[in-house]
Amino acid sequence: MVDWQPLLAGSVDGLSISVGGACVGDTVNALPFRDITQVFPNTPPVRRKRGHDAASDAGEDASRDAVTQGSPLEEVRRHGGYVHTGKVAYEVAKGLIRKIWVRGPFLKTLPFTEEADIERLLGPSTGLERKLGWVIHHYPERSFSVGWHAREGRIEHVALGVIDWVPPTFGARQVLREWLEGAHAGLAPDWQEPPDRATAQWVRHARVLALLRAFELGSPKDFADGSFLKGKALSTYPRAAQVLREAQERGGSHEPDALGRLFWWLLLYREQAEKLLQFNSGWLVASHTGLLTALQVTGDANEGVAAALEELEALLVELIEPSEKQVTERELIERWGWPEVDLDELLMDEV
Numbered sequence: 001m002v003d004w005q006p007l008l009a010g011s012v013d014g015l016s017i018s019v020g021g022a023c024v025g026d027t028v029n030a031l032p033f034r035d036i037t038q039v040f041p042n043t044p045p046v047r048r049k050r051g052h053d054a055a056s057d058a059g060e061d062a063s064r065d066a067v068t069q070g071s072p073l074e075e076v077r078r079h080g081g082y083v084h085t086g087k088v089a090y091e092v093a094k095g096l097i098r099k100i101w102v103r104g105p106f107l108k109t110l111p112f113t114e115e116a117d118i119e120r121l122l123g124p125s126t127g128l129e130r131k132l133g134w135v136i137h138h139y140p141e142r143s144f145s146v147g148w149h150a151r152e153g154r155i156e157h158v159a160l161g162v163i164d165w166v167p168p169t170f171g172a173r174q175v176l177r178e179w180l181e182g183a184h185a186g187l188a189p190d191w192q193e194p195p196d197r198a199t200a201q202w203v204r205h206a207r208v209l210a211l212l213r214a215f216e217l218g219s220p221k222d223f224a225d226g227s228f229l230k231g232k233a234l235s236t237y238p239r240a241a242q243v244l245r246e247a248q249e250r251g252g253s254h255e256p257d258a259l260g261r262l263f264w265w266l267l268l269y270r271e272q273a274e275k276l277l278q279f280n281s282g283w284l285v286a287s288h289t290g291l292l293t294a295l296q297v298t299g300d301a302n303e304g305v306a307a308a309l310e311e312l313e314a315l316l317v318e319l320i321e322p323s324e325k326q327v328t329e330r331e332l333i334e335r336w337g338w339p340e341v342d343l344d345e346l347l348m349d350e351v
Contacts, residue, residue, distance in 0.1 A: 001106065001109065002017065002019055002109070003018075004017070004109055004110050004158075007122075007144065013142040013143045013144065014142060014143035015160070017144075019100050019160070020032035020085055020088060022090065022100070023097070023100075024099060024143070024160050024162075025096060025097065026096065026097050027096055027097075028076070028077045028095055028096070028097070031083055031090060032085055035085040035086065036083055036084070036085055037084050037085060037086055038082075038083075039072040039081070039082075039083055039084070040076075040082040040083075040084075041075035041079055041081040042076075042079050042080045042081045043081075077092070077095060078095075080094065086104070087103040087104030087105065088101065088106065089101040091161070097161075098162065099159060099160065100161060101157050101158075101159050101160075102158045102159075102160070103156065103157045107158065110155060112146075112148075112155045114153065115135060115148045115150070115153075118137050118146050118155075122139065122146070123139075125146075126138050126139060126140055126141065126167070127329075127330065129165050130341075130342040130345075131342070132342075132345065133149060133150055133342060133345045134147045134149055134150065134156050134157075135147070135148045138165055139163070143160065143161060143162060144158060144159060144160050144163075145158070145159040147159070150342070167329060168329045169326040169327065169328050169329075170211060170214070170327050170328075170329070170332065171321060171324060171326045171327075172316075172317040172318070172320035172321035172324070173317050174211070175211045175212075175215055175217070175320050175321070176313065176316055176320060178207050178211055179208055179211075180270065180271060180274045181204065182204040183271045183274070184271075184274045184278055185200070185201060186201065187201065187204060188224075188271065189224075191205070191208075191220035191221070200343060200346045200347050203339050203341050203343050203346060204343070206337060207338060209337065210336040210337045210339075211332070211338075213336040213337070214327050214331070214335070214336045215320065215325065215327075216228070217320065223267075224267065224268075225260065225264050226260030226261065226262070226264040226319075227260055228260075229259040229260045229263055229319060230260060232259060234258070234259065236322050237318055237322050238318075239314060239315055239318045240259060240315055240318060240319055243262075243315065244258050244259075244262065262315070262319070263316065266312055266315060266316055266319075269312070270312060270313065270316060273305065273309055276302065277305060277306060279298065279302070280295055280299055
């Protein structure tokens with residue numbers, strides 16, 4: 001079992017909790033070798049002694065003496081990887097235990113019967129991450145995270161060690177991406193609010209509206225036709241000013257709403273290009289040679305399309321927000337109505 005009381009009391013951090021006799025920061029030699037069930041080295045699959053593969057089961061009768069040069073465990077020792085002992089997974093890097101994931105029966109002694117218990121007993125988390133149906137409460141200053149299974153209403157895991165996750169921030173590029181994904185999903189051209197709030201369409205709509213509010217871009221119509229740029233100084237947008245100046249040199253005239261018209265047409269073009277870039281996205285499995293070849297050829301062509309769109313997207317990003325302003329997800333939720341929903345999970349449910 002794992003003694004969680006010191007962590008709950010705040011007297012230790014995630015680096016000091018022992019799991020199977022090993023803590024984060026210990027050497028590989030501290031691993032509970034007799035309990036190992038699976039080993040996954042970071043090295044590519046190669047032929048090994050006695051037919052061992054890159055990922056193998058150690059078996060219940062395996063012992064430390066069975067670990068030899070070239071075995072999967074030795075590869076983890078040398079190159080890093082993952083070692084599993086039932087419901088516990090150890091990440092190894094540079095010969096040290098970098099992180100420990102604890103699941104299953106080792107969590108039974110934690111007094112979390114509902115998600116609110118996590119922050120009630122451990123204090124406010126630095127941030128929340130929604131992933132695969134989990135809500136993960138991150139405590140980077142204390143070197144641990146707690147994952148809650150939202151649908152099943154139970155604790156899913158505790159991760160001990162360095163927290164790689166950072167709170168997401170949103171800028172003009174994320175505004176453009178959310179808009180394009182919503183438009184491609186069918187919200188364009190009128191951007192009316194979907195009636196069913198339990199759908200991915202409503203979540204997409206709410207996310208776009210939150211970003212438009214946060215960046216003061218007006219309504220979806222204001223954004224689509226570029227009217228949010230009315231009255232803005234051309235000097236604020238050097239990249240756009242340059243392309244407009246080049247157009248004037250080729251005989252064009254300067255109009256007072258040039259920024260808005262430029263944005264309107266570029267955005268409309270980019271929306272149409274998204275249909276091309278997503279053309280192959282519906283294929284999960286293809287076995288026919290002709291179809292496989294077609295997917296490869298069109299995929300290669302789309303790489304060229306994406307590269308050709310880079311300058312256009314740079315213009316759109318500058319016109320959306322020239323100051324490179326960033327807002328956090330927490331700000332979006334608390335101030336502008338960003339929905340606290342795992343969109344990826346919702347999309348998988350709707351497939």
